[in-house]
Amino acid sequence: MPRRVEFFEGTLSNTSEISTAQIFDTTLRDGEQSPRTSFSYDDKREIAARLDAMGTHVIEAGFPVNSDAEFAAVRDIAADTTATVCGLARVVDADVEAAIDADVDMVHVFVSTSDVQLEDSMHASREEAVERSIRSIERVREAGIDVMFSPMDATRTDGEFLVEVVEAVSEAGVDWINVPDTCGVATPTRFADLIATIDAHTDAKIDVHTHDDFGLATANAIAGMEAGAASAQVSVNGIGERAGNAAYEEVVMALESLYDVDTGIDTTQIRALADLVERTSAMEIPANKPVVGRNAFAHESGIHAAGVIENSATFEPGVMTPEMVGAERELVMGKHTGTHSVRERLADAGFEPTDEEVRAVTRRVKDHGAAKERVTDDTFERFAREVGVRRPEPVTEGVQ
Numbered sequence: 001m002p003r004r005v006e007f008f009e010g011t012l013s014n015t016s017e018i019s020t021a022q023i024f025d026t027t028l029r030d031g032e033q034s035p036r037t038s039f040s041y042d043d044k045r046e047i048a049a050r051l052d053a054m055g056t057h058v059i060e061a062g063f064p065v066n067s068d069a070e071f072a073a074v075r076d077i078a079a080d081t082t083a084t085v086c087g088l089a090r091v092v093d094a095d096v097e098a099a100i101d102a103d104v105d106m107v108h109v110f111v112s113t114s115d116v117q118l119e120d121s122m123h124a125s126r127e128e129a130v131e132r133s134i135r136s137i138e139r140v141r142e143a144g145i146d147v148m149f150s151p152m153d154a155t156r157t158d159g160e161f162l163v164e165v166v167e168a169v170s171e172a173g174v175d176w177i178n179v180p181d182t183c184g185v186a187t188p189t190r191f192a193d194l195i196a197t198i199d200a201h202t203d204a205k206i207d208v209h210t211h212d213d214f215g216l217a218t219a220n221a222i223a224g225m226e227a228g229a230a231s232a233q234v235s236v237n238g239i240g241e242r243a244g245n246a247a248y249e250e251v252v253m254a255l256e257s258l259y260d261v262d263t264g265i266d267t268t269q270i271r272a273l274a275d276l277v278e279r280t281s282a283m284e285i286p287a288n289k290p291v292v293g294r295n296a297f298a299h300e301s302g303i304h305a306a307g308v309i310e311n312s313a314t315f316e317p318g319v320m321t322p323e324m325v326g327a328e329r330e331l332v333m334g335k336h337t338g339t340h341s342v343r344e345r346l347a348d349a350g351f352e353p354t355d356e357e358v359r360a361v362t363r364r365v366k367d368h369g370a371a372k373e374r375v376t377d378d379t380f381e382r383f384a385r386e387v388g389v390r391r392p393e394p395v396t397e398g399v400q
């Protein structure tokens with residue numbers, strides 16, 4: 001497998017290291033909160049099973065108090081999964097009891113800590129938020145279950161109050177503090193500073209939860225890990241509230257390929273996982289989505305395709321290949337196509353073209369693309385036949 005990308009060596013300061021990396025998947029909880037998405041019981045079981053088989057460390061299976069169906073799915077996933085299974089709860093007794101009753105390995109309790117949310121979402125004072133958090137944490141601990149605590153909207157919370165909350169929940173014995181950038185307003189440098197500050201005020205392990213409102217979710221998650229967070233919350237295809245969460249596939253591959261971290265995850269199943277979540281969430285993967293979009297390893301431009309035919313590292317990261325994520329490289333025919341690409345495609349299809357025939361097919365491909373038409377396999381074969389490219393009959397073994 002390729003090692004850390006060479007580009008950084010000696011050209012940029014290369015002091016950013018990540019030593020431990022736990023992947024906490026929240027596709028079934030925050031991912032399912034995507035407007036218009038709802039996973040069936042079977043969808044949840046199938047996604048959880050695949051995440052588990054791939055070696056995902058924590059699976060947040062849902063929010064048990066939400067409904068009977070959600071409770072049953074979380075309970076059954078918890079009973080049948082090797083990974084740590086987590087259930088979400090507000091600092092509300094019924095929520096905490098539902099999560100405990102679902103028999104999860106970890107309860108994730110959250111409370112609003114920013115003034116705007118305390119006033120206009122939770123309708124609680126700072127003191128009440130702290131008291132209810134401690135009570136919930138103590139209850140989960142008493143049940144013998146690991147507890148993760150989230151000061152919701154941490155990145156818009158008054159700094160002194162945030163430290164006060166962190167110290168109070170640490171005193172109460174929380175195992176993990178998750179730092180949520182609930183409304184996606186963090187930047188990598190600011191988020192890293194925040195993580196380092198929180199780390200200095202707790203012995204609990206730190207997890208990060210980032211949203212993509214400004215397209216910074218993955219960068220912020222990685223920055224948080226560089227600053228000392230041991231875990232990142234991610235969702236497959238980046239689905240989740242509003243613009244979504246840090247994407248599973250992006251964070252895992254950045255850790256593996258750019259930071260040389262062995263996450264222990266079977267990355268070759270990423271493409272199949274993405275397809276499963278695309279189908280069950282009814283959220284189409286954008287073509288240009290990193291890692292799993294259909295263009296992530298596709299090349300139309302002549303210069304790129306010609307380079308990639310010789311050595312894929314010319315116009316791909318090199319440290320991340322389609323094989324590593326269970327995807328395939330594609331040479332797309334269109335307006336920007338060049339002769340190298342056409343020659344390769346013709347050869348793959350069994351044709352034996354002359355240089356003149358390659359140029360003639362390329363002209364047809366370019367004209368078709370320029371007219372905004374798609375060059376399908378059938379169209380391409382038609383062009384080859386129209387130009388009269390020779391295709392010898394395949395020799396069948398044993399037949400004279």
Ligand SMILES: CC(=O)SCCNC(=O)CCNC(=O)[C@H](O)C(C)(C)COP(=O)(O)OP(=O)(O)OC[C@H]1O[C@@H](n2cnc3c(N)ncnc32)[C@H](O)[C@@H]1OP(=O)(O)O
Binds near residue numbers: 111112
């Ligand atoms: C940032 C996040 O992603 S947080 C997770 C968000 N996820 C979800 O909301 C999905 C699942 N949610 C649900 O099924 C429902 O919202 C339930 C079952 C949790 C609650 O339903 P309802 O009781 O009908 O309340 P509703 O959803 O309308 O309003 C939210 C309530 O939670 C309260 N609340 C919000 N955050 C918290 C918190 N961390 N701790 C305690 N209470 C909270 C609000 O103040 C409000 O309470 P109120 O009804 O006394 O005014």
Ligand SMILES: CC(C)C(=O)C(=O)O
Binds near residue numbers: 030152181
């Ligand atoms: C529950 C918390 C972690 C959350 O989803 C958020 O703050 O976005």
